[in-house]
Amino acid sequence: MNQESRLIPVATDQDVVRVRQLVRTVAVEAKLSLVDQTKLVTAASELARNTLVYGGGGTVEVGRVRSEIRAGIRIVFADQGPGIADLDLALTDGYTTGGGLGLGLSGARRLVDEFAIDTAPGKGTTITITKWCR
Template identity: 65%
Template sequence: MIVRSSGTQPIRLEQDVVLARQTARKVATECGMRLIDQTKLVTAVSELARNTMVYGGGGDMDWQVLEDVGRVGVRLKFSDNGPGIADIRLAMTDGWTSGGGLGLGLSGAKRLVEEFELDTAPGEGTRITITRWT
C-alpha cells in the first residue's frame, strides 16, 4: 500500500467540524471518488468529527490518500485524549446515545465505510480509523 498524500485537520471548535467535512470532500474528489461515495464519507466524517469535539474535548483528523493494487482510497483517523468509551458494545448499538442525539453516530459511520477500526478505553481517549475505497 502506498500513501500518495496526507495531512492533519485539527478539530477543536464547531467550525473545525465544517473544515473536516470540507477536507474529506476535497480529498475524496481529488482521488476520483464517485459523488455517492463522497457523500457517504463526508456523512461519516460529520458524525466522527462532532464526536471528537463534543465527547473527546477536541482532537485531530489525520487523512491519507492510499493506493493499493489498482484502487485508491481515503483513510481518516480521528483521535482525541478525552474520557474514552466505557462500553464499546453499547456505544455501537443502533439507537443508543450518551447525549441527546439519535444514537446513530458510530454505528451509522461504520455502515458508510468499508473499513472501521475503534481503539478506546476509559481515561485513554479514542481513536477511530475509517477507510473508503473508490
Template identity: 65%
Template sequence: MPGEAPQDYSITHNRDVVSIRQTIRVLAQQCRLSLVDQTKMITAASELARNTLVYGGGGVVRAGLVERDGRRGLAALFEDSGPGIEDVDLAMTDGWTSGGGLGLGLSGARRLVDEFDLTSEVGVGTTVTIIKWAR
C-alpha cells in the same frame, strides 16, 4: 495523491468540524469517489469529527489518500485524549445515542464506510479510523 503523507487537522472548535467536511470533500473528489460514496465519507467524517470535539474534548484528524493492492481510497483517522468510551459494544449498537449529533452514532458511521476500526481506553482516549475505497 496516494503515497503522499497524510495531513493533520486540529479539531478544537465547531468551525473545525465544518473545515473537516470540506477537506474530506476535496480529498474524496481527488480520490475519484462516486458522488454517493463522497457523500457517505463526508457524512461519516462529520459525525466522527463532531464526536471528537464533543465527547473527546477535541483532537486531531489525519486524512489522506491511500493505496492498497492496486486500489485507491480515502482514509481518515480521528484521535482524541478524552475520557474514552466505557462500553464500546453498547456505543456501537444500532440506534444507541448519547443524545444530540446527527443521529448516526458510531454504528451509522461504520455502515457508511468500507473499513472502520475503533479503539478506546477509559481515561486515555479514542481512535477511529475509516476508509472508503474507490470503485
C-alpha cells in the same frame, strides 16, 4: 498514512466544518462516486463532531491510501478524552447520546468500507475509517 495526508486540529465547531470540507475535496480528487463522497463526508462529520463533543477535541488526519489493487481515502480521528466506557453499547444500532447527526458510531461504520476503533476508559479514542474507490 502517506505524504499527501493533512492533519487538522479539532477544537471548535468551525474545525468540524473544515474537516468536512477537506474530506469532500479529497473525495472528489480521489474520484469517489457522488454517493460514496456523501457517505464518507457524512461519516467524517459525525466522527469529527464526536471527537470535539465527547473527546474534548483532538485531531483528524485525512489522506489518500493505496493497496495493491485499489485506491481510497483513510481518515484517523484521535482524541485524549475519557474513552468509551461501553464500546458494545456505543456500537449498537440506534444508540446515540443526542449530540450528533443521530448516526452514532454504528451509522458511521455502515457508511464506510473499513472501521476500526481503539479506545479505553481514561485513554482516549482513535477511530480509523477507510472508503475505497469502486
